[in-house]
Amino acid sequence: MSLYRNSAWFLKGMTEFTRNAFLSASKRFVEKDLEVSVAGRSFMITGANSGIGKATAMAIAKRGGTIHMVCRNKDRAEEARADIVKESGNKEVYVHVLDLSETKKVWEFAETFKRKYKALNVLINNAGAIMSQRDVNAEGLEKSFATNVLGVYILTKSLIPLLEKSADPRVITVSSGGMLVQKLRTGNLQSDRGRYDGTMVYAQHKRQQVVMTDQLAKTHTNIHFSVMHPGWVDTPAVANAMPDFHSSMKDSLRTPEQGADTVVWLAVSEATTTNPSGSFYQDRKMVSTHLPLAWTHSSPLEEQKLMSLLEDLAKTFQPH
Secondary structure: OHHHHHHHHHHHHHHHOOHHHHHHHHHHOOHHHHOOOOOOOEEEEEOOOOHHHHHHHHHHHHOOOEEEEEEOOHHHHHHHHHHHHHHHOOOOEEEEEOOOOOHHHHHHHHHHHHHHOOOOOEEEEOOOOOOOOOOEOOOOOEHHHHHHHHHHHHHHHHHHHHHHOOOOOEEEEEOOHHHHHOOOOOOOOOOOOOOOOHHHHHHHHHHHHHHHHHHHHHHOOOOEEEEEEOOOEOOHHHHHHOHHHHHHHOOOOEOHHHHHHHHHHHHHOOHHHHOOOOEEEEOOEEOOOOOOOOOOOOOHHHHHHHHHHHHHHHHHOOOO
16 A cells, blocks of 8 residues: 555656646636735744745745744854845844754743734744654654654644734645655654654654644634645755655756745735635645545544644643
């Protein structure tokens, strides 16, 4: 079955995830969807100093939005901020230093942010990590899980009260088409059993993000949630984590701007909120979260189990 899934995924990828596929899909895009000013609205973007995150921050800054860049590396973040301010002419761009793999610090950051700022209109969960080998953080959690799943859960949950007080609140999570080869598994969240395959662990985390988005959308109905696949994008993360894939596919990979297009569309366009909350998108279109005949569906019970496990873990690291 996994061979079928992988083959079906690669075939789908070659026809839908490449740069040419984006150019083809973009012919049906409605230009006026992005012809908007978002002055006065604030956007938090994690991993905003390179790749899709930076391209998203740049596009939104050009439309007048206030940008909160949440990045791990202060120097790289400040450098990216300078680029964004210079090119967009928008000075309302702020850097916040946070490593999403440091679970307690995610809580602390969110609490401090809520005290300091009166509004947050859009949260964009973009930062992610693919590890080549299993590594644990100071709290004993597997690092990529802490970054990709638990950190995203804590940041989102703790900012929900601020989002709910703000106009037209939205949460967008950047997932990956890799999740299509994974069925939700809740029994090995820390990847401490079996062989560690960083790419498959990452794909499982991206499946968990899709489930999490759907579940949060059901619970918090006054926020518009969405999750998306940017396609195969030429980013530093892909080059570092998947060098063979990157070198063999590099002429077909999307630019960071093409990868960011649907994120920006979900964040700023009015058209977005006419679609149901909790949906999965690719090239500005709602798409299925499963490959045909791939047996990747999970039961409502399993999905609720993921949420309660995350909630329990999150509470463990909540500062009192």
